[in-house]
Amino acid sequence: MTNSTTSASSPAPGTVAQAGPLLPSLERIIQQEYAAVRLPDDAAALDPADAAKVRAVVTSGRVGVPSALMAALPNLEIVTNFGVGYDTTDVAQAAERGIQVTNTPDVLTDCVADTALGLMLDVFRRFGASERFLRDGRWESGGFPLTRRFSRSTVGILGLGRIGQAIARRAAAFDATVLYTTRRPVESVTWEHIPSAVELARRSDVLVVAVPGGAATDGLVDAEVLRALGPDGFLVNIARGSVVDEDALIDALEAGEIAGAGLDVFAHEPHVPPRLIRDDVTLLPHVGSGTRETREDMRDLTLANLRAHLAGQPLPTPVPETAGLAALTH
Structure with missing residues (x-):
């Protein structure tokens, strides 16, 4: 079960950010646990001071972290993707910069x-x-x-x-x-x-x-x-x-x-x-994985990847392009 309370070892507010809409329960958990901030839709509108705080972005396969947004986040370490597809994230730039990317295979x-x-x-x-x-x-x-x-x-x-x-x-x-x-x-x-x-x-x-x-x-x-x-x-x-x-x-x-x-x-x-x-x-309106059970499993795997990275532990499901990147310990 998910622990929705913020622990003493949680990273500072602004460390975790959200790109695009997410499953409401996932949004709620990352706000409660990490005081996650919502990134603007336009990367140009992002305040540089706020951008510098972001180490992790939680997003979805439909939104991702495209090139301009990734470039605007100088200290980004991980993109945790809610969904199996990650083509909306600039994985090439991520691999070049040592940014890890995860997705949620199998569960959907x-x-x-x-x-x-x-x-x-x-x-x-x-x-x-x-x-x-x-x-x-x-x-x-x-x-x-x-x-x-x-x-x-x-x-x-x-x-x-x-x-x-x-x-x-x-x-x-x-x-x-x-x-x-x-x-x-x-x-x-x-x-x-x-x-x-x-x-x-x-x-x-x-x-x-x-x-x-x-x-x-x-x-x-x-x-x-x-x-x-x-x-x-x-x-x-x-x-x-x-x-x-x-x-x-x-x-x-x-x-x-x-x-x-x-x-x-x-x-x-x-x-x-x-x-x-x-x-x-x-x-159909893109409902392939749209069951309560699957979306909850996707949420839990997204959180497992985020928590593992922030704890300096191996990622459960890194995407192949970034799977070989060494886990960072913080």
Whole structure:
């Protein structure tokens, strides 16, 4: 359980800062334990004297600590990220300056994989659209159009990390054929590795995007991949909106080049392009990890990383780019 009382050894006020909104219970704890300050949205508005006090920033995957903010914090030692994705934080600058970055892997894997499964079922069976059909009173004029069977389909997974593997296990339970694309084959699995995203899309009934965000994957699912998916193929994205070329996706949907899509993430959240609001697209407001249990586990792991650093102890979950940095003792 979390101890919300401030101990005598707690760092001075201003040592811990918050960037962007956080889970309310996490905000409350870091304010109670560390007198955490809220950083301005614009790094240019940060007072240099206040900036110099900050050793630790608690943030989320949606906000992060981008280049300008990190540069404005001369004594920053750690960014503790509430979320598994950390592409919004300038990790390259962090590694160069010896700043450690942590995230919250594993604890949200199951809920995000469950969300991917729900989106796959919905795009095949169109449960959401059929409910709207019933609610709108259209059933009495005729039955809902036939949909597609998900069981025994071919599921292509772009990225096979923790979440990708959890999605694959769920799909396999539906007797699906699982294929995946990564830079190198994953030795611990028996599913077939496909060398390219284009070939993976060509062989799949549904392409599930489960790669990290960031420059390396920006626009990875482009017009060529979507054309390879074809008019009978579906796209599901539970990763980052940046991984999919959103304009190309809209064009493919409008041209009938793919059968539909299930999206939990978007390029410019919370903005969703009006042209994406279609009956053949299932839209969720980035709720992949949005369960009480998972968010509490994410909070606790975020705090565990923060507390470990401030106590000079090894970090539970440093990100790979900064995992080799020596822990600082204070």
